[in-house]
Amino acid sequence: MSQRLALHGGPPTRDTATNPWATTGNISGRDMGHEEIELLTEVIHSGMLFRYGGHMVSDFEREYGQFAGAKYCQAVTSGTAALHTAVAALQLEVGDEIITTNITDMGTVIGILMQNHIPIFADVDRRTMLIDPTQVEAAITDRTRAVIVVHLFGQPAPMDEIMRIAQEHNLYVIEDCAQSHGAKWDGHNVGTIGHIGCFSLQQSKQITTGDGGMVITNDDEVAARCRSFQDKCYDRSGAPRNPWHLGINYRMNELTGAVALAQTRKLPRLLQRRRRTAELLLHNVQQIEGIVPPYVYPQATHSWWKFSFQIDQELLGCTAQEFGQAIAAEGLPFGTGYAGGVPMCTYALFAQHHAYGSGHFPWEPPYGRMVEYKAEDYPETIWAQQNVFFASWNEGYTEEDVEDITRGLAKVAAYYRGM
Numbered sequence: 001m002s003q004r005l006a007l008h009g010g011p012p013t014r015d016t017a018t019n020p021w022a023t024t025g026n027i028s029g030r031d032m033g034h035e036e037i038e039l040l041t042e043v044i045h046s047g048m049l050f051r052y053g054g055h056m057v058s059d060f061e062r063e064y065g066q067f068a069g070a071k072y073c074q075a076v077t078s079g080t081a082a083l084h085t086a087v088a089a090l091q092l093e094v095g096d097e098i099i100t101t102n103i104t105d106m107g108t109v110i111g112i113l114m115q116n117h118i119p120i121f122a123d124v125d126r127r128t129m130l131i132d133p134t135q136v137e138a139a140i141t142d143r144t145r146a147v148i149v150v151h152l153f154g155q156p157a158p159m160d161e162i163m164r165i166a167q168e169h170n171l172y173v174i175e176d177c178a179q180s181h182g183a184k185w186d187g188h189n190v191g192t193i194g195h196i197g198c199f200s201l202q203q204s205k206q207i208t209t210g211d212g213g214m215v216i217t218n219d220d221e222v223a224a225r226c227r228s229f230q231d232k233c234y235d236r237s238g239a240p241r242n243p244w245h246l247g248i249n250y251r252m253n254e255l256t257g258a259v260a261l262a263q264t265r266k267l268p269r270l271l272q273r274r275r276r277t278a279e280l281l282l283h284n285v286q287q288i289e290g291i292v293p294p295y296v297y298p299q300a301t302h303s304w305w306k307f308s309f310q311i312d313q314e315l316l317g318c319t320a321q322e323f324g325q326a327i328a329a330e331g332l333p334f335g336t337g338y339a340g341g342v343p344m345c346t347y348a349l350f351a352q353h354h355a356y357g358s359g360h361f362p363w364e365p366p367y368g369r370m371v372e373y374k375a376e377d378y379p380e381t382i383w384a385q386q387n388v389f390f391a392s393w394n395e396g397y398t399e400e401d402v403e404d405i406t407r408g409l410a411k412v413a414a415y416y417r418g419m
């Protein structure tokens with residue numbers, strides 16, 4: 001006989017009031033302490049908080065670049081800034097098109113519009129919520145110049161196919177690695193497979209400075225453009241100031257650099273902890289009838305920013321919504337619907353083509369084209385947003401936490417199987 005669900009008045013699997021989950025919202029789920037304080041103290045005592053007078057940001061760039069296996073690493077102020085810098089470094093024309101995914105953070109798309117390019121969305125693979133290469137190929141026009149792939153939830157997008165398409169159509173590839181520090185595709189570090197990789201250090205990421213980001217590349221020219229763009233196109237070599245192009249100030253300061261450096265040194269250990277518990281849960285959910293484990297590409301080394309799964313709705317005889325309510329009542333930290341739970345193209349900004357003022361620039365001719373963004377063009381995105389469960393994963397999760405999640409999922413699945 002199955003146990004009484006918490007939803008129906010039974011005892012919850014986990015009482016989160018007395019036993020809360022570790023979270024990146026406070027120190028329970030963050031590895032932060034004397035290493036950061038020591039470097040911060042050094043910065044304060046130096047009196048130099050500007051990166052071009054200190055060494056923390058440049059040390060961080062060197063060490064993160066080494067970690068990521070890239071020749072160049074450029075620190076900036078956020079993941080959004082990193083993506084904007086990357087797009088700007090491509091030096092495309094107004095109205096050129098960039099293809100990206102419909103399930104991501106706005107930070108992926110903001111830089112496209114800031115540089116007056118047109119975002120084009122491709123549908124996803126429902127198994128992973130990652131961009132579907134066949135949909136990328138179908139979206140290519142004579143104005144397409146680049147693809148921004150997002151390695152969502154810590155799993156790399158299928159880079160073999162993406163790179164084949166990019167080469168065939170002469171497109172740049174920017175990898176949005178905001179959620180995937182330390183992930184690999186076929187043994188290659190994310191961010192080094194395409195032309196440029198962009199990372200975020202926002203509060204919820206595998207390592208954090210509250211806000212921060214970086215751009216990595218192996219291309220000398222792209223690296224020089226990124227360096228220049230984030231620093232108002234100033235020249236720091238001592239040459240007379242003479243900006244050659246429009247830049248911006250996305251410079252990271254030494255306080256942020258100090259924390260970023262300390263966090264980078266911890267990253268391998270933090271990733272190990274994430275992987276150990278996530279892989280344990282992956283093993284456990286494979287044993288629960290009615291739970292569909294997350295699909296992990298054989299080529300992927302996942303960095304587990306989130307842990308996702310689906311349910312076999314036919315076998316369980318319930319909807320994702322019903323299952324979701326039951327596991328939430330059990331105290332499990334899973335939900336559906338990433339970043340609003342709808343295809344990104346339905347956000348008012350895109351649907352109404354309102355990027356600047358009341359006009360439709362850069363979509364309207366002669367610059368670009370009035371792309372019609374329609375939710376129904378993205379059936380897989382809609383399905384995934386409604387049916388894929390996910391929880392933020394955390395290096396603070398223990399084997400006991402994994403056990404609680406396993407017990408809760410098994411309990412709810414058994415209840416629905418038995419109905």
Ligand SMILES: Cc1ncc(COP(=O)(O)O)c(C=O)c1O
Pocket residue numbers: 078079080081104105106107108150176178179200201202211212213
């Ligand atoms: C996939 C993705 N891209 C871009 C961003 C933007 O990063 P940030 O919040 O650091 O600007 C985020 C982070 O929220 C993200 O998850």
